[in-house]
Amino acid sequence: MSAPFVALEGLDKRFPGHHAVRGIDLQIAAGEFVAIMGPSGCGKSTTLRLIAGLDEPTGGDIRIGGRSMRGIPAFQRDTPMVWQSLALFPFLTVAENVAFPLRMKKVGAAERRRRALEWLDRMGLSGMADRDIAQLSGGQRQRVAIARSLVTQPSILLLDEPLSALDAHLRVRMQTELSRLHKQLGITFVYVTHAQSEAFALADRIVIMSDGAIQQVGRPQDVYREPVNAFVAEFMGMNNILRGTVRGASANRLAVETPLGSFDVPAKETRPVDSQAAFVIAADRIALAAAGAAGGLDATVIGLEFVGSTQTVFVETASGHEFRIQKQQHEIEALDLAPGRQISLSWEPRHAWLLPDSR
Amino acid sequence: MATRILPRLSRLAQHLFLAGLFVFIAAPMLVIVVFSFDANRFPTIPWGGFSLDWHRAILEDAMVRDAFLNSILVGLGTAVLSTLLGFAAAYVDYRWRFFGKRAFVLLVAIPPAVPVTILGMAMLAFLSRLGLFGRLEAVIACHTAVASSFSMALIRLRLNDFGRDLEPAAWNLGASHAAALFTVVVPFCRPALIASFFLSAAVSFDEFMIAWFVGGVHETIPVRILNLLQGQVNPKINAIGTVVLAVSIALVVLAQWFVGVRVGKRTDPT
Incomplete structure (x- = not known):
């Protein structure tokens, strides 16, 4: 500048x-x-x-x-x-x-x-x-x-x-x-x-x-x-934050173990093994599939909220972790979602964003 | 049918009651006005015919003329000083928070709550020590002390509607504090300032006790009236009363008009 x-x-x-x-x-x-x-x-x-x-x-x-x-x-x-x-x-x-x-x-x-x-x-x-x-x-x-x-x-x-x-x-x-x-x-x-x-x-x-x-x-x-910390990620509204421990680090990648399982997270910098890490999955980057899909995370729909042409789906995993997912209206209709229904979540690893400030 | 007649009767009764109330309040004043134009020496019925003799008599009475002049001077002085002080006090209360503010506001508000006899005596004692007793300025000072409470209340009420952002907005747009005071605060308060001016003048014009205590040989109109009454029953009193009444009503009506004229046009407090 x-x-x-x-x-x-x-x-x-x-x-x-x-x-x-x-x-x-x-x-x-x-x-x-x-x-x-x-x-x-x-x-x-x-x-x-x-x-x-x-x-x-x-x-x-x-x-x-x-x-x-x-x-x-x-x-x-x-x-x-x-x-x-x-x-x-x-x-x-x-x-x-x-x-x-x-x-x-x-x-x-x-x-x-x-x-x-x-x-x-x-x-x-x-x-x-x-x-x-x-x-x-x-x-x-x-x-x-x-x-x-x-x-x-x-x-x-x-x-x-x-x-x-x-x-x-x-x-x-x-x-x-x-x-x-x-x-x-x-x-x-x-x-x-x-x-x-x-x-x-x-x-x-x-x-x-x-x-x-x-x-x-x-x-x-x-x-x-690319929010720098959990506050910004949450203030931006439609982000899901997962916290865990670094179990393995390779070039540009971290394996983070969370209570929901182990996830691959792209990383610009390397982190020591066993350090704490938090990453973000934007609500619009989560894919939904029928329950039991391979490699997916099973969860229960707990609510739906209209925001214009998009809808926010609130789901909860068996361990009680809540996710927010944003989908177009027609996608929701195709999946026939309603509270109580079981579904499966997944996301591409490249869409996970490691919070630089992972406190 | 009865269902229609009853509400009508009730409304009629209400109107009659209201009319009766107004007559009760206005009749004594009306009597004074009517008899001030009566040719008879004493207010008796039947009326002795229309005459301007008593009004002419008060014009020719040097002491009444002086008293009128004094009342006008004192009223004007009080109106100006009381409005200035009232505005200053109201603005200080609106603008700043400071230690002892409650005490300050109480001090401004208290004079009308003190019995005027006590106020008059206290002011007499105080002023004679200062050597200010018996001067018109002393009457103005004492009237201002009482009237500025009303002025402050009136102007402070107006400032309640003065948006908190207006003054900072003026500074932001290039007005110094002094410029903002005169181009934003004062114009906003103008209706209240004018109302305060006339109301203070009215308070002063009608005030007897303090003027009697501290005025000495300088009589205001109410003091002159009492002195006339003590001497003899003089029909001139009716004539004086009529003029005083007209002036007082005019002042109060003007005050109300200036308060009211903007009420209709008032914007929502921004």
Whole structure:
């Protein structure tokens, strides 16, 4: 990566009785779209507030465009943010809201209005300029909030769960819109969300946080297929984790003995025999067959869950280990699955992913 | 049929009761207004005919004129100071958490709960030691102490609807703390600030006890009325009462109008 545009260096934030951000390091390139994900309370929003200068770090530094942000108050940073609550000013009209940052920069009234209208046009809100915020729909308010953040032509935009207040249909439309804006403007977007679908649809890189620390940074497919540890594997949702002991190691391969049997796992690095190892089988990479199939793992179906055109099948082995399996609707129908039915699981060894951090 | 008549009767009874209640409250005031235009020297029935004599008389009475002027000065001063202090106190309560905050809020809220006689005496004792007794400024200060409680309550209520993110959003968009205060917090509170202004003026305009204790020779209108009453039964009192009533009602109506005008337009708290 060329010189990073935003750099978090050992960034740390303690609140009384709560260590929100634990000395994280992160580099973001100019023009990159980075999504920070994690469960609530993981420190992702705090990180964003620290970048914006709305909270004071208790350690480390933030550099934007090479310049240390230490001691620079929020209002001098030019790091506009789109808020989860939108934070539109209810006593100002739509155009006045969009023009607010320009007013703070002492831009003249006529010029302010011109640029606000330009942005409203761009966001498909022409003719709404003189309305009250209360007269707009949720999607329109969202656009006003985005226009207000971009009217000063910043080189970075922070977004804090901006779509969580919208219904599913609007959310997808706004995702497309944000993606388009990001491409057109070419500026850096830092996007905080707990929704995997948004992060995967939008971001160039994904940062997974937990308990104030960064767990993994990578392209969406990397984080999804090659999680570094059990937390990321579980946070990604559709992964089955198996734990066991290394019984044999050859070139690029480990034999791992688990309570369910011994499995072949591809490995980039070798591990000592008798060490602990954990590996992941993605839910969509497990094949189902009639019970008793050779080389398969017998299990009982305990439940089915619809997720659109795919279904999640929950099964349990005799020893009580639960698996989640994702299948297309028509495959489920072919197998005639129902709770209580016996089936056989298998996977290709090359689809097993050894967790680099196998704790 | 009876099933239809009964609810009607019940509704009629309710309306009559309400009307009766309003008459009971409004009648004494109405009597004052009516007799202030009565040509008779004493308020008696039958009415002696329409006359503006008593209203003219109060205009010509220098002491009444001074008292009016004093009341307006004190009311204006109180309205401005009390709204400023009330806003400051409400904002401090909204914005910060600090040690002793409960005590601070209690201190602001307590003056209206103290009997005015005690408040008046205490202020008299305090002010005479400071050598401020008998000045209009002293009356303004004491009225402000009482009225700012109402101002704070009114403005604090408005701030409840002020989204937690709005001020940080203003900073984020380039507003310094001072700029955010004046471009975001104050405009948001404007209806409450205006309401607080008129309400404080009304509180001050009607207040007797404190003005009587600390005003000395500077009489406000309520003090003048009592002094007139003590001397003799004077029909001028009805005329003064009518004017005071009109001013007070106007102030309260204005206060309510400014609180109400935005309620209808209020957005969901963002």
